[in-house]
Amino acid sequence: MYHKIQKTIICITDYMTPRTSIQLEKIREAKRSLIMQSALEHFAKNGYYATTISHIAKHAGISKGLMYNYFPSKEALLKEIIYNYIQEIYQYFDINRDGYLTEEEFEYFIHQIYRTLKEKKSFFQLLFQMMMQSEVRLKLIELQKSIETLAARSDDSITALEKQIYKTLSDYFKRKKEKAGQEYDSDLELNIFIYTIKGFALTYVFNETEFDEEYFEKSVNKIIELYK
Amino acid sequence: MYHKIQKTIICITDYMTPRTSIQLEKIREAKRSLIMQSALEHFAKNGYYATTISHIAKHAGISKGLMYNYFPSKEALLKEIIYNYIQEIYQYFDINRDGYLTEEEFEYFIHQIYRTLKEKKSFFQLLFQMMMQSEVRLKLIELQKSIETLAARSDDSITALEKQIYKTLSDYFKRKKEKAGQEYDSDLELNIFIYTIKGFALTYVFNETEFDEEYFEKSVNKIIELYK
Amino acid sequence: MYHKIQKTIICITDYMTPRTSIQLEKIREAKRSLIMQSALEHFAKNGYYATTISHIAKHAGISKGLMYNYFPSKEALLKEIIYNYIQEIYQYFDINRDGYLTEEEFEYFIHQIYRTLKEKKSFFQLLFQMMMQSEVRLKLIELQKSIETLAARSDDSITALEKQIYKTLSDYFKRKKEKAGQEYDSDLELNIFIYTIKGFALTYVFNETEFDEEYFEKSVNKIIELYK
Amino acid sequence: MYHKIQKTIICITDYMTPRTSIQLEKIREAKRSLIMQSALEHFAKNGYYATTISHIAKHAGISKGLMYNYFPSKEALLKEIIYNYIQEIYQYFDINRDGYLTEEEFEYFIHQIYRTLKEKKSFFQLLFQMMMQSEVRLKLIELQKSIETLAARSDDSITALEKQIYKTLSDYFKRKKEKAGQEYDSDLELNIFIYTIKGFALTYVFNETEFDEEYFEKSVNKIIELYK
DNA sequence: GATGAATGAGTATTCATTCAT
DNA sequence: CATGAATGAATACTCATTCAT
Numbered sequence: 001m002y003h004k005i006q007k008t009i010i011c012i013t014d015y016m017t018p019r020t021s022i023q024l025e026k027i028r029e030a031k032r033s034l035i036m037q038s039a040l041e042h043f044a045k046n047g048y049y050a051t052t053i054s055h056i057a058k059h060a061g062i063s064k065g066l067m068y069n070y071f072p073s074k075e076a077l078l079k080e081i082i083y084n085y086i087q088e089i090y091q092y093f094d095i096n097r098d099g100y101l102t103e104e105e106f107e108y109f110i111h112q113i114y115r116t117l118k119e120k121k122s123f124f125q126l127l128f129q130m131m132m133q134s135e136v137r138l139k140l141i142e143l144q145k146s147i148e149t150l151a152a153r154s155d156d157s158i159t160a161l162e163k164q165i166y167k168t169l170s171d172y173f174k175r176k177k178e179k180a181g182q183e184y185d186s187d188l189e190l191n192i193f194i195y196t197i198k199g200f201a202l203t204y205v206f207n208e209t210e211f212d213e214e215y216f217e218k219s220v221n222k223i224i225e226l227y228k
Numbered sequence: 229m230y231h232k233i234q235k236t237i238i239c240i241t242d243y244m245t246p247r248t249s250i251q252l253e254k255i256r257e258a259k260r261s262l263i264m265q266s267a268l269e270h271f272a273k274n275g276y277y278a279t280t281i282s283h284i285a286k287h288a289g290i291s292k293g294l295m296y297n298y299f300p301s302k303e304a305l306l307k308e309i310i311y312n313y314i315q316e317i318y319q320y321f322d323i324n325r326d327g328y329l330t331e332e333e334f335e336y337f338i339h340q341i342y343r344t345l346k347e348k349k350s351f352f353q354l355l356f357q358m359m360m361q362s363e364v365r366l367k368l369i370e371l372q373k374s375i376e377t378l379a380a381r382s383d384d385s386i387t388a389l390e391k392q393i394y395k396t397l398s399d400y401f402k403r404k405k406e407k408a409g410q411e412y413d414s415d416l417e418l419n420i421f422i423y424t425i426k427g428f429a430l431t432y433v434f435n436e437t438e439f440d441e442e443y444f445e446k447s448v449n450k451i452i453e454l455y456k
Numbered sequence: 457m458y459h460k461i462q463k464t465i466i467c468i469t470d471y472m473t474p475r476t477s478i479q480l481e482k483i484r485e486a487k488r489s490l491i492m493q494s495a496l497e498h499f500a501k502n503g504y505y506a507t508t509i510s511h512i513a514k515h516a517g518i519s520k521g522l523m524y525n526y527f528p529s530k531e532a533l534l535k536e537i538i539y540n541y542i543q544e545i546y547q548y549f550d551i552n553r554d555g556y557l558t559e560e561e562f563e564y565f566i567h568q569i570y571r572t573l574k575e576k577k578s579f580f581q582l583l584f585q586m587m588m589q590s591e592v593r594l595k596l597i598e599l600q601k602s603i604e605t606l607a608a609r610s611d612d613s614i615t616a617l618e619k620q621i622y623k624t625l626s627d628y629f630k631r632k633k634e635k636a637g638q639e640y641d642s643d644l645e646l647n648i649f650i651y652t653i654k655g656f657a658l659t660y661v662f663n664e665t666e667f668d669e670e671y672f673e674k675s676v677n678k679i680i681e682l683y684k
Numbered sequence: 685m686y687h688k689i690q691k692t693i694i695c696i697t698d699y700m701t702p703r704t705s706i707q708l709e710k711i712r713e714a715k716r717s718l719i720m721q722s723a724l725e726h727f728a729k730n731g732y733y734a735t736t737i738s739h740i741a742k743h744a745g746i747s748k749g750l751m752y753n754y755f756p757s758k759e760a761l762l763k764e765i766i767y768n769y770i771q772e773i774y775q776y777f778d779i780n781r782d783g784y785l786t787e788e789e790f791e792y793f794i795h796q797i798y799r800t801l802k803e804k805k806s807f808f809q810l811l812f813q814m815m816m817q818s819e820v821r822l823k824l825i826e827l828q829k830s831i832e833t834l835a836a837r838s839d840d841s842i843t844a845l846e847k848q849i850y851k852t853l854s855d856y857f858k859r860k861k862e863k864a865g866q867e868y869d870s871d872l873e874l875n876i877f878i879y880t881i882k883g884f885a886l887t888y889v890f891n892e893t894e895f896d897e898e899y900f901e902k903s904v905n906k907i908i909e910l911y912k
Numbered sequence: 913g914a915t916g917a918a919t920g921a922g923t924a925t926t927c928a929t930t931c932a933t
Numbered sequence: 934c935a936t937g938a939a940t941g942a943a944t945a946c947t948c949a950t951t952c953a954t
Binding site: 508509510520521524529530 | 926927928929930931
Binding site: 707736737738748749751752756757758 | 943944945946947948954
């Protein structure tokens with residue numbers, strides 16, 4: 001009976017049916033994620049150069065060769081990871097684009113940074129590392145440009161978003177100053193605030209056992225207290 | 229025969245007195261420094277892994293083989309650089325060990341940090357890079373311990389110094405708070421201050437063309453203004 | 457369920473009668489040919505080693521796996537191609553086996569060579585390439601032997617045919633000499649003729665843009681003129 | 685005593701004297717040759733792609749790594765070999781550049797071709813192979829151009845030399861025709877001659893055991909007899 | 913003390929082949 | 934019969950380190 005049904009020349013399903021493209025796509029996507037996850041962990045922990053494809057593959061439970069079925073090269077894998085995470089992260093901060101930040105929103109913004117650092121710890125470890133090698137830094141800049149090109153609309157671009165955020169914060173600090181009856185002559189205080197955030201991020205992301213979560217939460221609240 | 233010719237060609241110094249061991253030692257020390265300097269520059273710029281012994285040697289104007297006459301391995305070279313610089317840098321901050329910091333001394337302390345970052349920019353680039361790889365981080369910790377062991381007297385050790393500095397700053401922040409009539413219940417503000425310094429250092433050290441020296445000087449003054 | 461959908465989509469032929477084994481065999485044979493054609497083109501153009509199974513399969517519009525359903529290995533595929541083409545080509549020259557070559561037949565023979573080179577250009581490209589690697593040459597010799605074994609009757613074998621052709625040509629050259637009143641003491645002139653044919657074949661088969669078809673036709677006629 | 689003589693800071697000769705640059709250059713040149721020789725043999729025998737660096741190195745009695753001390757890549761090694769041999773071979777044919785070929789010179793020319801084929805058999809095996817892969821053919825053309833660029837004077841270039849030889853031969857065939865009272869309307873006979881030489885070269889160079897040296901010498905004389 | 917040729921273990925990458933579906 | 938994910942052995946190439954001179 002089964003045989004009867006199968007009378008066809010170009011029948012895609014057959015004796016032993018190959019997976020459908022939907023099934024395959026799911027499998028592929030899952031494996032891609034798995035590889036990227038494995039790679040990110042190693043990159044974050046040991047650095048890009050010290051991480052070998054073998055390590056990544058072994059950790060992901062696949063063969064070296066298979067990795068190249070999903071990513072054309074180690075560098076492409078790195079870029080893909082960074083691209084993906086950056087895309088995702090920027091979406092978190094894509095909200096207050098009217099340019100006006102209330103105190104509550106500012107507080108939310110800081111908390112959001114903390115949450116993001118916590119959730120994407122490995123990625124930020126990698127990102128910090130990348131930022132520290134001038135050669136790699138250049139590649140990141142290229143990458144950022146290509147992301148922007150993909151994003152097409154210039155006001156959707158990453159640098160545009162960065163500028164937007166900077167502008168929004170600048171306005172916030174200005175208003176704060178004016179409210180206190182002081183004159184706002186420059187973004188100096190904002191810059192200091194950014195240093196603080198950077199330093200906090202650096203400490204949090206690379207903290208191993210020294211400090212606990214409570215310590216960092218208190219820090220976040222203190223930062224909010226100081227700069228709100 | 230061929231030896232003889234050579235002997236007459238490139239002899240620079242006296243033919244009369246054999247060099248003393250002190251002279252030899254000086255020459256050795258100079259070459260060591262040269263190699264370390266060359267290595268530091270490459271490590272800082274391209275990262276430890278991307279830097280080859282060949283590059284270092286060529287840049288230092290010596291042969292690869294000779295490098296191994298001065299340092300047993302690439303890793304040992306790295307450690308030696310870090311060891312040396314840390315030693316040197318800690319000496320800058322080895323002053324106010326009475327534990328009492330005046331406002332002037334605090335200001336001086338910040339300026340001193342800035343000066344040190346400027347003077348040892350390459351080293352800090354390397355140090356930051358090293359700090360970001362957990363594997364390497366562990367090695368650094370080992371190294372620090374061995375430095376302390378070498379230093380022998382525990383109150384001369386680096387961690388001891390770090391603690392000393394932290395304590396001194398903690399006292400300073402406490403006094404400041406009390407002077408303002410507020411209660412000092414924790415080192416939270418100090419920690420925020422440390423984040424700020426870290427973030428500033430990170431920005432300064434890896435800044436390439438975005439900001440100029442004036443910008444950073446203003447930042448330093450603002451930090452002093454905020455935390456003095 | 458999902459199977460069901462597929463079954464209704466791409467069914468081309470009759471739903472009623474199961475295909476006969478002859479039909480199936482025809483389909484198989486057509487696919488075999490397709491793969492061999494695709495492979496030959498790639499082998500000829502890029503060489504055996506530079507050609508991947510993936511390329512062949514993609515070009516033939518099938519999956520890699522399916523290729524292995526038709527040929528047990530890349531090498532077997534190569535052998536099969538050579539075997540097939542050699543078989544086919546030798547049939548072209550399987551006529552004048554009475555051993556007597558008239559002038560008209562000689563002329564036809566040369567033209568036939570030219571036609572064959574033109575028609576099977578890719579194959580000759582491949583064959584020349586194969587002939588130039590001693591390791592591969594050995595395999596070809598093995599292959600030839602196995603063809604002969606398959607052919608069973610020794611006077612049907614390729615080497616036998618080659619010898620036959622050589623003998624026929626030798627007789628032809630001998631008669632020509634004698635007709636001119638000269639003594640024929642060796643096959644030297646025949647050998648030179650063979651060099652000429654080889655050189656012509658080589659030039660024709662690997663010519664890309666330098667010479668046009670007219671040039672080669674003139675060459676053919678000149679060769680006939682010189683050796684008839 | 686020995687110590688006494690060695691009083692110098694930047695003395696190149698020392699305790700255990702390193703080799704002089706002349707010595708080193710000799711060693712290097714010898715090893716370069718050795719590697720190229722080993723590579724040529726393998727390339728000729730098994731083809732470029734089927735030859736591995738490991739094979740070459742093992743055959744040359746050195747480590748894989750060392751090969752890269754002399755040649756930056758497998759491809760560069762190939763190019764270097766071809767470049768070197770082509771340079772050398774063209775010098776053999778760099779004589780009759782007045783454009784006039786006597787019968788004796790023509791004979792010498794043919795003999796010279798035979799001698800060259802004999803002496804550089806492996807190289808010609810490689811060259812024929814290279815000519816048969818369109819991809820590689822392109823590289824060869826590039827290479828030829830670069831050789832010409834190096835040669836600087838355009839009339840020293842290889843294609844120029846090729847044209848020169850062709851022209852000289854064309855004139856020779858023309859005179860021959862005219863001497864016989866026939867009209868020379870095209871280079872057809874010359875082209876046939878070139879096919880013959882090609883076919884002879886091909887046969888000679890890839891002959892393994894079928895024919896002996898005597899056979900080929902007779903062939904050469906016959907070619908001379910036919911075309912002189 | 914100084915050189916650089918030499919080594920070999922290690923790295924990213926490729927590709928014929930297998931196999932579950 | 935048909936697919937393409939998966940494997941693993943092989944390959945070109947790199948680089949820290951050694952060692953004869």
